Amino acid sequence: MTIHSTRRHLLGTLGAGGLALGAAACGGSDPFEEEGAAGASDAGGGSAGIVIGSQAYYSNEIIAELFAQVLEAEGYTVERQYQIGQREVYIPELESGALSLLPDYLGNLLQHYDPDAESASPEEIHAALGEALPEGLRVLDFAAASDQDSYTTTSDFAAEHSLTTIGDLAGVEEDLTIAANSEFEVRPYGPEGAKEIYGVDVSVVPVEDSGGPLTVQALLDGDVQLADIYTADPAIAENDLVVLEDPESMILPQNVVPVVTDAIDEGAEAAIGTVLSALSADDLVELNRRSVVDQASSADIASDWLSEKGLV
Amino acid sequence: MRWVLDNLDVIAGYTGAHLVQALPPVLIAFALSLPLAKLANARGWLRTSVTTTSGLLYAIPSLPLFVLLPGLIGTSVRSPLNIAVALTLYGLALMVPAASDAFRSVSRDVLGSATAQGFAPAARFLQVELPLAGPVLLAGVRVVAVSTISLVTVGGVLGVPSLGMLFVDGFRRGILAEIAAGVVLTAALALIIDALLVLLGRALMPWTRQQGVRSA
Amino acid sequence: MTSFLEALAWLGDPAHWSGPSGIPIRTAEHLGYTVLGVLVAALIAVPLGLYAGHTGRLASLSLALAGAARALPTLGLVTLFALLLGIGLGAPLLAFVILAIPSLLAGTIAAVQSADPATVDAARAQGMTETQILARVEIPLGMPLLIGGVRGATVQVVATAMLAAYVGNGGLGRYIFLGLGARDYPQMLAGSLLIIALALVLDLSLLLLQRLTAPRGVRAA
Numbered sequence: 001m002t003i004h005s006t007r008r009h010l011l012g013t014l015g016a017g018g019l020a021l022g023a024a025a026c027g028g029s030d031p032f033e034e035e036g037a038a039g040a041s042d043a044g045g046g047s048a049g050i051v052i053g054s055q056a057y058y059s060n061e062i063i064a065e066l067f068a069q070v071l072e073a074e075g076y077t078v079e080r081q082y083q084i085g086q087r088e089v090y091i092p093e094l095e096s097g098a099l100s101l102l103p104d105y106l107g108n109l110l111q112h113y114d115p116d117a118e119s120a121s122p123e124e125i126h127a128a129l130g131e132a133l134p135e136g137l138r139v140l141d142f143a144a145a146s147d148q149d150s151y152t153t154t155s156d157f158a159a160e161h162s163l164t165t166i167g168d169l170a171g172v173e174e175d176l177t178i179a180a181n182s183e184f185e186v187r188p189y190g191p192e193g194a195k196e197i198y199g200v201d202v203s204v205v206p207v208e209d210s211g212g213p214l215t216v217q218a219l220l221d222g223d224v225q226l227a228d229i230y231t232a233d234p235a236i237a238e239n240d241l242v243v244l245e246d247p248e249s250m251i252l253p254q255n256v257v258p259v260v261t262d263a264i265d266e267g268a269e270a271a272i273g274t275v276l277s278a279l280s281a282d283d284l285v286e287l288n289r290r291s292v293v294d295q296a297s298s299a300d301i302a303s304d305w306l307s308e309k310g311l312v
Numbered sequence: 313m314r315w316v317l318d319n320l321d322v323i324a325g326y327t328g329a330h331l332v333q334a335l336p337p338v339l340i341a342f343a344l345s346l347p348l349a350k351l352a353n354a355r356g357w358l359r360t361s362v363t364t365t366s367g368l369l370y371a372i373p374s375l376p377l378f379v380l381l382p383g384l385i386g387t388s389v390r391s392p393l394n395i396a397v398a399l400t401l402y403g404l405a406l407m408v409p410a411a412s413d414a415f416r417s418v419s420r421d422v423l424g425s426a427t428a429q430g431f432a433p434a435a436r437f438l439q440v441e442l443p444l445a446g447p448v449l450l451a452g453v454r455v456v457a458v459s460t461i462s463l464v465t466v467g468g469v470l471g472v473p474s475l476g477m478l479f480v481d482g483f484r485r486g487i488l489a490e491i492a493a494g495v496v497l498t499a500a501l502a503l504i505i506d507a508l509l510v511l512l513g514r515a516l517m518p519w520t521r522q523q524g525v526r527s528a
Numbered sequence: 529m530t531s532f533l534e535a536l537a538w539l540g541d542p543a544h545w546s547g548p549s550g551i552p553i554r555t556a557e558h559l560g561y562t563v564l565g566v567l568v569a570a571l572i573a574v575p576l577g578l579y580a581g582h583t584g585r586l587a588s589l590s591l592a593l594a595g596a597a598r599a600l601p602t603l604g605l606v607t608l609f610a611l612l613l614g615i616g617l618g619a620p621l622l623a624f625v626i627l628a629i630p631s632l633l634a635g636t637i638a639a640v641q642s643a644d645p646a647t648v649d650a651a652r653a654q655g656m657t658e659t660q661i662l663a664r665v666e667i668p669l670g671m672p673l674l675i676g677g678v679r680g681a682t683v684q685v686v687a688t689a690m691l692a693a694y695v696g697n698g699g700l701g702r703y704i705f706l707g708l709g710a711r712d713y714p715q716m717l718a719g720s721l722l723i724i725a726l727a728l729v730l731d732l733s734l735l736l737l738q739r740l741t742a743p744r745g746v747r748a749a
Contacts, residue, residue: 491604
C-alpha cells in the first residue's frame with residue numbers, strides 16, 4: 001500500500017458503506033487498498049488540485065484553513081487533509097507529493113532535518129531550512145506570528161521572586177518543576193539547556209496536552225512553578241501569565257512557515273503570501289482564542305478573519 | 313453540548329472511520345481462531361501454551377504496538393493496516409482460548425454418533441460441531457467486538473482518524489463535551505454491535521432462545 | 529528487529545537503572561498504580577459481587593453494567609477526568625478502577641455461584657446462617673474463580689497504567705511517551721517490554737495463588 005492518502009482511503013471506504021466492510025473482511029490482505037479512487041472525489045479536485053494538510057493541532061488546522069480559503073478565492077481547487085499527526089507522519093507525505101502544502105514552524109521543522117540545529121534568528125533558520133530541505137520541498141516566507149515553547153509562570157510567582165528572564169530562576173530557592181510534553185526533557189531548550197545556558201535546575205512533569213488547559217491548570221494550582229505553554233496560546237493573556245524572557249535565544253523561534261511542493265505555483269504562492277504578511281503574533285492568539293473559548297470551527301474562524309482583513 | 317451540535321459532520325466521519333477500523337479485525341480474528349483452536353485442542357501441550365501466551369499477548373500495551381508494527385511488517389506510519397493487524401492480534405488473544413473452550417464443550421459422544429451416522433469430517437464440523445459450539449463462540453466474539461471497538465480509540469494519539477481523535481483534540485482545547493461525546497459514542501457503538509451479535513446469534517441458533525445457554 | 533536489539537541495549541545500559549527516573553523506581557510506581565487501582569476496584573466489586581452472587585439479586589444487572597463498562601475507552605476516561613480533576617493520580621486511578629471492576633465483579637459472582645446448590649442446601653440444613661454459608665462454603669469453594677477475576681483485572685490495568693504518565697505521573701508509561709514524543713523508539717519498546725515482563729510476573733503469581741487456594745479435594749476450574 002502506498003503511503004499517501006490513507007485517510008482518503010478510509011473515508012472512501014465509508015462512502016462505499018457496508019459492502020466495502022464485508023469485502024474487506026473476507027478479502028484478506030489489504031482491506032483499504034481498493035477504495036481510494038471512490039474516496040478522492042469527496043474533495044472535488046483529485047490529483048490536479050492542491051492538497052493541504054495540517055498537524056493534529058487545532059491552531060495549525062486554522063492556519064491551513066486560511067491558506068485553503070485564499071487559494072479557493074483565487075480559483076484553485078483545494079483538498080483538505082487535516083489533523084494528520086506529527087512530523088514523522090506528514091513529512092514523508094509531503095516528500096512523496098501526496099500533500100502539497102502544510103503550515104509548519106521554523107525551529108521544529110529545521111530540527112526534524114537537523115536534530116543538532118542550534119538556536120538562531122528566524123532569518124538564519126529560514127536560510128538554513130533552504131539548505132536542509134530535500135529536493136522537491138521548499139519553504140515560503142515566514143509570518144510574524146510565532147507559536148514557540150516558553151518558560152511561563154504565574155504573575156504571583158514572578159512577582160514574589162522578581163522574575164523577568166529564565167536566568168532569574170537561578171535565584172529561586174525551592175525545587176523547580178515545569179509541566180510540558182515528555183519530549184521537552186530531551187529538547188535543547190529543556191532542562192539540560194536551562195542548566196547549561198542559564199544555570200537553572202528544573203525537572204519535567206510530563207503532561208501530554210502540548211501546553212493545553214491541563215498544563216495551565218497545573219500551573220495555576222501550584223502543582224508546578226513553570227509550564228511550557230506555546231506563546232500563541234490565549235491562556236497566557238487570560239490568566240495573566242508571565243512568559244520569561246530568553247535573552248540568550250535558547251528557545252528556537254517558531255514562526256509560521258508553509259512548507260510546500262512544486263504543486264504550489266507562483267499564483268498560489270502569492271495568495272498564501274497575503275496571509276503570511278498579514279498574520280501577526282496577536283492575530284494568531286486571537287484565532288486560537290476563538291477555537292478554544294468560542295469553540296468555533298476552523299472554517300468559520302478562517303473566513304471571519306480573512307474577510308475582516310479584506311483578503312477574500 | 314454546543315460543540316457536539318456544531319460538529320456533527322466531524323463526529324459522523326470519525327464514527328464511520330472507527331467502525332471501518334474495528335470490524336475487519338473482529339471478523340478476521342474470529343475466522344482465524346476456529347482452525348487455531350481446533351489445532352490447539354488436538355494437542356494437549358499446545359492448548360496449555362496457547363492459553364498462557366494469549367493472556368500475555370493481551371498485556372502488550374496497545375500504543376507502542378501501533379507505533380512499532382510498521383517497522384515489523386513494513387507498512388507506513390499512518391497506514392490503518394498497523395492498527396488492523398494489532399487489533400487482530402488482540403482479538404486472537406481473546407478468541408482462540410474462547411474457541412478452544414467452545415469446541416471442548418461439545419460432547420465427544422455426540423461427535424462419535426455423528427460419525428457413526430455417516431457424516432464426513434467436513435460436514436460433521438459444519439453441521440454438528442460448529443452449531444453446538446456456537447453459543448460459547450458467540451460469547452467470545454461479543455467480548456472481542458466490545459474490546460476492539462474500545463481499543464481503536466488509542467490510534468487517535470497517533471492521528472489515525474477514529475473517535476479517539478475527539479479525546480486528543482478535546483484534551484488539547486479543553487472541550488469536555490468533545491471528549492464526552494467520544495466516550496459515549498465509543499461505548500454506544502460497542503453496545504450496538506454487541507446487541508446485533510446477540511440478534512445474529514438468535515437468528516443462526518434458534519434453539520438457544522428457549523433454554524439457557526450452557527457455557528463451558 | 530534492529531529496534532528490538534536497540535531496546536535490549538537500552539535495557540542493558542546501567543545509566544537507566546539508577547536515579548529518580550531509573551527502571552527500579554518507574555517499575556515500582558507502575559506496580560503501585562496497578563495494585564492501587566485493582567485494590568480500590570476490589571473494595572467496590574467484591575462486596576457487590578458476593579451480595580449479588582449469594583442472593584441472586586442484582587446479579588444480571590451487575591453483569592450487564594460490567595459489560596457496559598468494558599466498552600468505555602480508557603484514554604477517553606483519563607483525559608476527561610484529568611480536565612475535571614487536574615494533574616496527578618486521581619484521574620488515571622479513577623479510570624483504572626472502572627477498567628478493573630468488570631473482571632472482578634464477574635469473577636466474584638461466578639465464584640459464589642459455582643458452589644453446588646446441594647452443598648449450599650446441606651450447609652443451610654446444618655443450621656449455618658447465610659453469612660456463614662457465604663464465608664465457609666461459597667467463598668472457599670469459589671476462591672480460584674475469584675482470584676481468576678483479580679488476575680484478569682490486574683493484567684488489564686498493568687497494560688493500561690502507562691496512561692498515568694499522560695497526565696503528569698510516573699510509571700513505565702514515562703518511557704513510552706518520552707520515546708513517542710522524541711521519536712526514541714528503542715526507549716519506547718524497552719518501556720513496553722518492561723510492562724510485559726511486569727504483567728507476566730503478576731499473572732504467574734496470581735495463577736500460582738489460584739492453584740494454591742483451590743480447596744483440597746476439589747479440582748480447580
